[in-house]
Amino acid sequence: MSLRRARRRPRARTSSRLFATYAAASLVPVMALGAVMLQGYQHDAAEQGRAQGLAQAAVIAEMAIAPALNSGETTPSEGVTEGLTTAQLDRMQAATEHAVFRGSVLKLRLRSFTGRVVFSDDGSTSGGVPTSDPDFRAAAAGGSRATVISGRTEVIRVLQPLVASASGQSVGVLELYLPYQSIAEQSHAQVSRAWWRVGGALAALYLVLAVLAWSTTRSLSRYAARQEYQATHDALTGLPNRAAFRARAEQELKAAARGGDTGAVVLADLNRFKEVNDTLGHHAGDELLREVSARMRACLGTNDVLARLGGDEFALLLPGRDRAEAVALLEQLSDRISDEMVLDGVPLSIEASFGAALYPEHGMNLHDLKQRADSAMYQGKRGTANVVVYAGGETGHPHQWLVVQAELRHALERDELVLFYQPKIAVASGEISGVEALVRWQHPHRGLLPPGEFLPAAEHSGLIVPLTEWVLRRALADQTTWTEQGHDWPLSVNVSARNLEVPDFPRYVRDVLAATGAAPHRLTLEVTETALASDKGTVARTLTELGELGVGISVDDFGTGYTSLSHLRGLPITEIKIDRAFVADVARDPQSQAIVRSVIELAHGLGSRATAEGVETVEVSEWLAAAGCDEAQGYLFGRPAPWPQIAGAPLSEGAGR
Incomplete structure (x- = not known):
């Protein structure tokens, strides 16, 4: 104000x-x-x-x-x-x-x-x-x-x-x-009378002109104010726009540089906003943006700045706040936004992802801070937290992602992608119980790229859908080949939330299975907890249809997300994979042991098998075997490699212990 x-x-x-x-x-x-x-x-x-x-x-x-x-x-x-x-x-x-x-x-x-x-x-x-x-x-x-x-x-x-x-x-x-x-x-009397008449008429004329002048200047001032307001504010929400936010943020950063002050630049956008537009119409989407803007504005202080950058993307400037204060405020905003609202008579809850970059810790240049906040926000979208503070390292978004997305489209056309497989081991016997397909990119200039170099860009752009379809076709074709050579390995393929939201995805899986002659029960699709929580109705229907085909469903990285047990109830879950964060020190940490045992019991209670990820030591492998874990995978048993190398490579000595 x-x-x-x-x-x-x-x-x-x-x-x-x-x-x-x-x-x-x-x-x-x-x-x-x-x-x-x-x-x-x-x-x-x-x-x-x-x-x-x-x-x-x-x-x-x-x-x-x-x-x-x-x-x-x-x-x-x-x-x-x-x-x-x-x-x-x-x-x-x-x-x-x-x-x-x-x-x-x-x-x-x-x-x-x-x-x-x-x-x-x-x-x-x-x-x-x-x-x-x-x-x-x-x-x-x-x-x-x-x-x-x-x-x-x-x-x-x-x-x-x-x-x-x-x-x-x-x-x-x-x-x-x-x-x-x-x-x-x-004559003087005549002139005096004339003067009073003329003076009165001229005074009246001047007053009329003065009123007109005042009215004109007020109108011009109001017009200029409206023009200035429209040039610096969003017409839908009344919030400052991108230009106004940039001017205010740059001014604040200059003052902070002189005074040594701290603060945060935050980017936020709404999760599944497109679904609201597609389902309820754009008028409901507009009303949602106004309501979210009002809720966020009500939580902010007088010195905080909230702006709408476009679409469902917002920016916040939080001057004078340290890391703890900024995170506490953003969590409050996240909770307030997620409160139920009614649009067109439909009650719904919306969530937002917040990415924060702190100054001067993460820089004093607005462009750099926004880029790092954007990277943190999309890290939150891919992970499990609604509020993420930039943790350092190189940011691959936004401008680098545009290049990656363009090159990745050509990579799909030129067949530059390759598949590596990592074995899954039956803990009790030490035998290979299956393999997980992991995609790599044989870049013509940068060499072999791991998935972390291009999958985030693919997920953000929608390329993840054709990319996953390519992986599924190629992996099922490879499975046919190794089966013919005597390796009866079930196949696991990772799918994203975007895949599960495509209405025809179950039909596509059925058609690929039919085209390759693969048995549905030998295919497991791995989904993350985040994917399960993204849209319960759509995801549940898709997983149910896949389960009816006979395809196995695995919950990947279990324990790091915010999936409640209600998300698992009624779904055809055949496997729960325990995240490596709990497995790494399970042999020594009592809390990790308690969590892993609970997940194993949960999996068995749901009629599923429990698989531990990131097993790298014999000690951990032995503890998992004693705890009743069904399967495990990690560097102890083998690194990802093309399937012929897995077929000819001996397993680690600790695999069967």
Whole structure:
């Protein structure tokens, strides 16, 4: 969970930065738009003020100035040009005095086109706008101009052509200075109202843009998070995927290398998962994977990492755990997974195989640790334990197995395989009571290879089925030959769990027996305890059918697996082979003696014979004879060899003792 929070914080910061950038970018055009609109309103207000000034000047010129100039003494044109008469001055003073007194006019001048002041409200005859001023020239030409002049106080200066009412011609220029405060206040009020309206609209627009920006950044952030999650997690179980596991494991291994920490890399897969898919359907297989993932997740600590690599294969990273802690946790996981579950109304139990590689004991490179964990896992699948820790040595899996599997297919086609046989001795008489067929590979480049070099790869790939069939055909053909030469040796052939799971295997055995003319009772098929426990229903049916053919069934390596007595009940068992682990020191170790005696009694109680494997000393052979063991095999009696060598070789002196 700490990793998820650590990833969530950078995403949150990124989302906030993206929103801030988006908000700032959208604020600039909004503010620019507001500034342009405000400037426009201010310009409109100023234009309105000038328009009011022009209108006021026109009213004054028409209603006050023009009537005052119209006297019978002189024409307005003559008065403005040559000077006003006393009567005109009095009328002008009277006409403008009220406006000036009320403050609606600040200053008034009547000027000729030459710029001469012919009347002013204060009686002055100088000052005013120069005749060179564009506004004065425009007014002299018949146009009106209004300008806001800033100073201690703002005023409107209006230059208005004075038109004689009789002729309609311009006779002079009226220069007015009007107060701007009232107009400014009105304009300011108008601009303020406009600003509040515009500001409110822009604020609303910005809020809309901000909400859109926030929603967009959140959507983008969630989309990026989903993309990241999908890129690093398994869609079915929600667990980290192969890429995420590799990144986290490499990070942890680097930290462990600096700090000297310990831990484990574990690979696991489910046993007989394919059967669930084939029997109940892929939807049940998917549900099984989800349930197993949930069960494993519930057992792990906060620092442990569980990932699904694909199919039914999982990987675990257990940082900070030593060998004992890692094994204890994996055994807990194994027990939890094997608890009964119900899929599609069918109760079933599933088991998993775990292979662990420890760091730094087994390396600090993730590739090496995974390879060694994989080797340990498949060792567990071939053996008897669900949890196996890598024990050292060269790993033949995975990449070397691919080569072996490819070459082994060609070896079957080119007949590069050969059979060796090891004699089985009747303990009481010392005579050969049978032979066990053991396959070897005459590799064109590597020489004669023992089964440990290629059988694990064959079992993992499914090549074990055609390989076993080849061994069975060749061994029965050899048996026919040695029988014709006077050696009445029964034959034992090893078969794997995969062979027993093939529906047509009993029919194949029957057909081979018929083709070679071999008697079924002279053939014994050896199966391991692991094979017996792999699928009780399928294995039991296959063994029963083989027993009905008359073929003997032997339980190989008995005592090292986890076969319960219920697995043996009802099966046509004709032989139980005691594993060499108990036989090697049986002459001196009381516990081994107790186990071997118990197995011998069990075999006899089931109506089977007991055969001891790995007998290498006379002392052990004599003890087995005294304990009632029926048969034995081992280096004391002979090493594996082609059958003609067995036929011509004398047995050891201790064979009959």
